[in-house]
Amino acid sequence: MNTPTFIELKRNNKKDFSSFPAVKVGIIGDCATQHIAVALRGWGYEKKLDINVFDSDYNQIDAQTMDPASELYEFSPSYVAVINCTDKLYQRFCETPLDARKDFAATVCESMVAVWKRVSSNCRARIIQFNFPAWDDRVFGDYGAKTADSFVFQTRKLNMLLAEMSMEYKNVFVCDIDGIQSRVGESALRDSKMFCIAKMPFRTDILPIIARAVTDIILSAEGKFKKCAVLDLDNTLWGGVVGDDGTDGIQIGELGTGHAFTQFQHWLKELKNRGIILCVCSKNNEENAKDPFINHPEMVLRLEDISVFVANWEDKASNIRHIRDVLNIGMDSMVFIDDNPFEREVVRSLIPEITVPDIPENPEDYVDFLRNEELFGTASYSVEDRNRTDQYRAEAERVSLQSRCNDYDQYLESLEMVAEAKPFDTYHFPRIAQLTQRSNQFNLRTVRYTEQEIENITSDDKYITLYFTLKDKFGDHGLISAVIMEKREKELFVNTYLMSCRVLKRGMEEFIINTMVKTAAENGFERVVGEYLPTPKNAMVKDIYEKLGFTRVNDNLFTADTESFVYNKTHIQKG
Amino acid sequence: MNEIYERLSKVFTEVFDEDITVTPDTTAADIEDWDSLTHITLISAIEDEFRMKFSMKEVVGMNNVGELADIVASRRKR
Numbered sequence: 001m002n003t004p005t006f007i008e009l010k011r012n013n014k015k016d017f018s019s020f021p022a023v024k025v026g027i028i029g030d031c032a033t034q035h036i037a038v039a040l041r042g043w044g045y046e047k048k049l050d051i052n053v054f055d056s057d058y059n060q061i062d063a064q065t066m067d068p069a070s071e072l073y074e075f076s077p078s079y080v081a082v083i084n085c086t087d088k089l090y091q092r093f094c095e096t097p098l099d100a101r102k103d104f105a106a107t108v109c110e111s112m113v114a115v116w117k118r119v120s121s122n123c124r125a126r127i128i129q130f131n132f133p134a135w136d137d138r139v140f141g142d143y144g145a146k147t148a149d150s151f152v153f154q155t156r157k158l159n160m161l162l163a164e165m166s167m168e169y170k171n172v173f174v175c176d177i178d179g180i181q182s183r184v185g186e187s188a189l190r191d192s193k194m195f196c197i198a199k200m201p202f203r204t205d206i207l208p209i210i211a212r213a214v215t216d217i218i219l220s221a222e223g224k225f226k227k228c229a230v231l232d233l234d235n236t237l238w239g240g241v242v243g244d245d246g247t248d249g250i251q252i253g254e255l256g257t258g259h260a261f262t263q264f265q266h267w268l269k270e271l272k273n274r275g276i277i278l279c280v281c282s283k284n285n286e287e288n289a290k291d292p293f294i295n296h297p298e299m300v301l302r303l304e305d306i307s308v309f310v311a312n313w314e315d316k317a318s319n320i321r322h323i324r325d326v327l328n329i330g331m332d333s334m335v336f337i338d339d340n341p342f343e344r345e346v347v348r349s350l351i352p353e354i355t356v357p358d359i360p361e362n363p364e365d366y367v368d369f370l371r372n373e374e375l376f377g378t379a380s381y382s383v384e385d386r387n388r389t390d391q392y393r394a395e396a397e398r399v400s401l402q403s404r405c406n407d408y409d410q411y412l413e414s415l416e417m418v419a420e421a422k423p424f425d426t427y428h429f430p431r432i433a434q435l436t437q438r439s440n441q442f443n444l445r446t447v448r449y450t451e452q453e454i455e456n457i458t459s460d461d462k463y464i465t466l467y468f469t470l471k472d473k474f475g476d477h478g479l480i481s482a483v484i485m486e487k488r489e490k491e492l493f494v495n496t497y498l499m500s501c502r503v504l505k506r507g508m509e510e511f512i513i514n515t516m517v518k519t520a521a522e523n524g525f526e527r528v529v530g531e532y533l534p535t536p537k538n539a540m541v542k543d544i545y546e547k548l549g550f551t552r553v554n555d556n557l558f559t560a561d562t563e564s565f566v567y568n569k570t571h572i573q574k575g
Numbered sequence: 576m577n578e579i580y581e582r583l584s585k586v587f588t589e590v591f592d593e594d595i596t597v598t599p600d601t602t603a604a605d606i607e608d609w610d611s612l613t614h615i616t617l618i619s620a621i622e623d624e625f626r627m628k629f630s631m632k633e634v635v636g637m638n639n640v641g642e643l644a645d646i647v648a649s650r651r652k653r
Contacts, residue, residue: 007589035616
């Protein structure tokens with residue numbers, strides 16, 4: 001997308017945000033932050049997000065975080081952006097005695113972590129910490145890169161320490177300003193007179209990019225991110241037309257122009273490794289289309305990397321809808337990549353929710369263009385992400401077995417399903433937090449949690465937690481559901497009940513509900529109370545409690561008596 | 576010089592989001608939203624428009640649009 005200018009973002013501030021979901025962001029910094037606040041709210045408009053910004057005065061990090069009654073905490077933000085700037089860091093470095101400079105990064109990091117701790121103990125906000133665009137005073141020349149006494153050495157080290165600490169403090173997300181600087185260049189990021197006269201660490205021209213980075217973190221943490229890339233083949237994944245040129249005739253591999261496509265495939269494979277589902281949608285006959293994946297020695301992507309492979313002569317929009325149905329994910333979490341502007345336009349006009357980047361004409365520019373589109377940000381990563389492709393491939397096999405079974409019950413029986421239900425444990429915190437962030441459709445109350453919050457709930461006596469795993473004869477689905485129940489005297493209130501849509505209609509919903517009621521009964525509770533909070537995406541579960549044996553109290557509230565509850569029948573064995 | 580004032584008026588209109596025609600005598604007191612914050616935005620926008628850079632001293636020292644235009648004009652002669 002074309003990046004709006006700062007002035008355009010400023011103008012956005014006056015527009016009507018009333019139809020957008022709202023999120024509160026507090027800004028504290030050791031520099032002037034007003035322009036950043038304006039840019040952030042303006043960028044929110046572009047992304048249909050009503051970002052309410054509380055912008056504290058200049059240099060208020062300590063004042064706002066130490067006082068439990070501060071304006072920042074009063075505002076009760078969902079996110080706190082902590083904006084530290086390199087100019088201030090350099091001042092601090094210059095005031096540090098020479099013999100203490102070797103420990104400069106560690107000392108500064110400690111004081112920044114102290115701010116995180118204070119924020120976390122005073123409010124529930126997630127923290128967005130700006131890191132430091134490295135700036136080299138060159139007083140050592142290049143020797144600065146090999147001596148711990150130089151500012152540039154300590155800045156780089158500090159950025160690394162912040163990255164490490166943010167792994168420990170799961171509520172903290174690093175906004176990689178240093179990464180932005182390495183992409184746009186130092187002179188595009190800063191203007192020294194602006195810091196001198198206005199304490200502004202950034203040029204106004206770069207503020208839209210910074211606002212975008214902050215917004216991307218918020219959107220990812222709120223569960224709005226991409227899950228799937230749908231790929232064209234001819235002249236997208238390789239050069240040439242496989243139907244005409246044959247597998248040996250296409251351009252891919254080390255030699256000549258093929259190298260550009262090899263680079264692109266490597267990039268896509270990395271996306272797949274980090275959990276993005278890759279699918280193919282090509283106008284080809286299936287045999288021709290699959291042949292390079294099987295027989296070309298230099299293809300990076302292989303058939304097992306592709307979750308759903310569609311090659312036929314139907315229109316692409318219908319094929320993409322088919323892929324969406326198999327995967328059971330939202331259209332807004334899909335990206336369509338095709339070199340043909342005509343196909344892009346057709347898909348864009350028939351499926352407005354899908355993202356269709358206008359990739360450049362030359363294949364050597366694909367990766368540089370796409371990485372700058374910032375399409376694939378995430379707020380979490382777990383080992384399960386690596387297995388996602390296999391899980392979706394197994395799903396395709398299940399669909400084919402289902403078409404051979406006459407009766408659905410017989411099909412479910414033949415799957416030989418085994419499920420486990422266990423309280424949350426440390427090993428599964430990342431996956432559980434991720435599910436709360438990813439699940440939109442089968443999610444009764446859509447409460448998003450970070451790993452830190454999941455950890456807190458697990459150790460809190462007020463809650464009973466359950467996670468569920470499911471496997472069948474085709475493979476292991478892994479951890480597919482999480483339940484958090486809150487003790488309220490004689491009843492258990494279901495704070496969170498969510499499930500991955502890929503195990504829908506296997507009897508897992510029933511199994512989970514049964515387990516909830518059984519757990520309540522075993523712990524001496526009289527009732528389980530479930531609530532449905534509607535969102536634009538979770539209508540599929542609005543009646544689920546009632547369907548599975550709960551009594552409706554009102555539109556959104558349901559209750560089950562632990563003694564008289566009639567347990568649902570399933571084909572799932574307890575593991 | 577007229578061309579400079581025309582282009583400055585265009586930048587002012589853009590930054591303040593209202594129709595503004597500047598004269599050499601225009602000052603911050605004449606435009607309601609011209610505060611220190613918008614001043615920075617304005618300076619950046621003028622730098623972009625004329626592809627030049629003000630020095631810190633110039634940014635702090637200018638008293639009206641006439642002085643601003645003179646700086647722009649002097650840069651172009653060089």
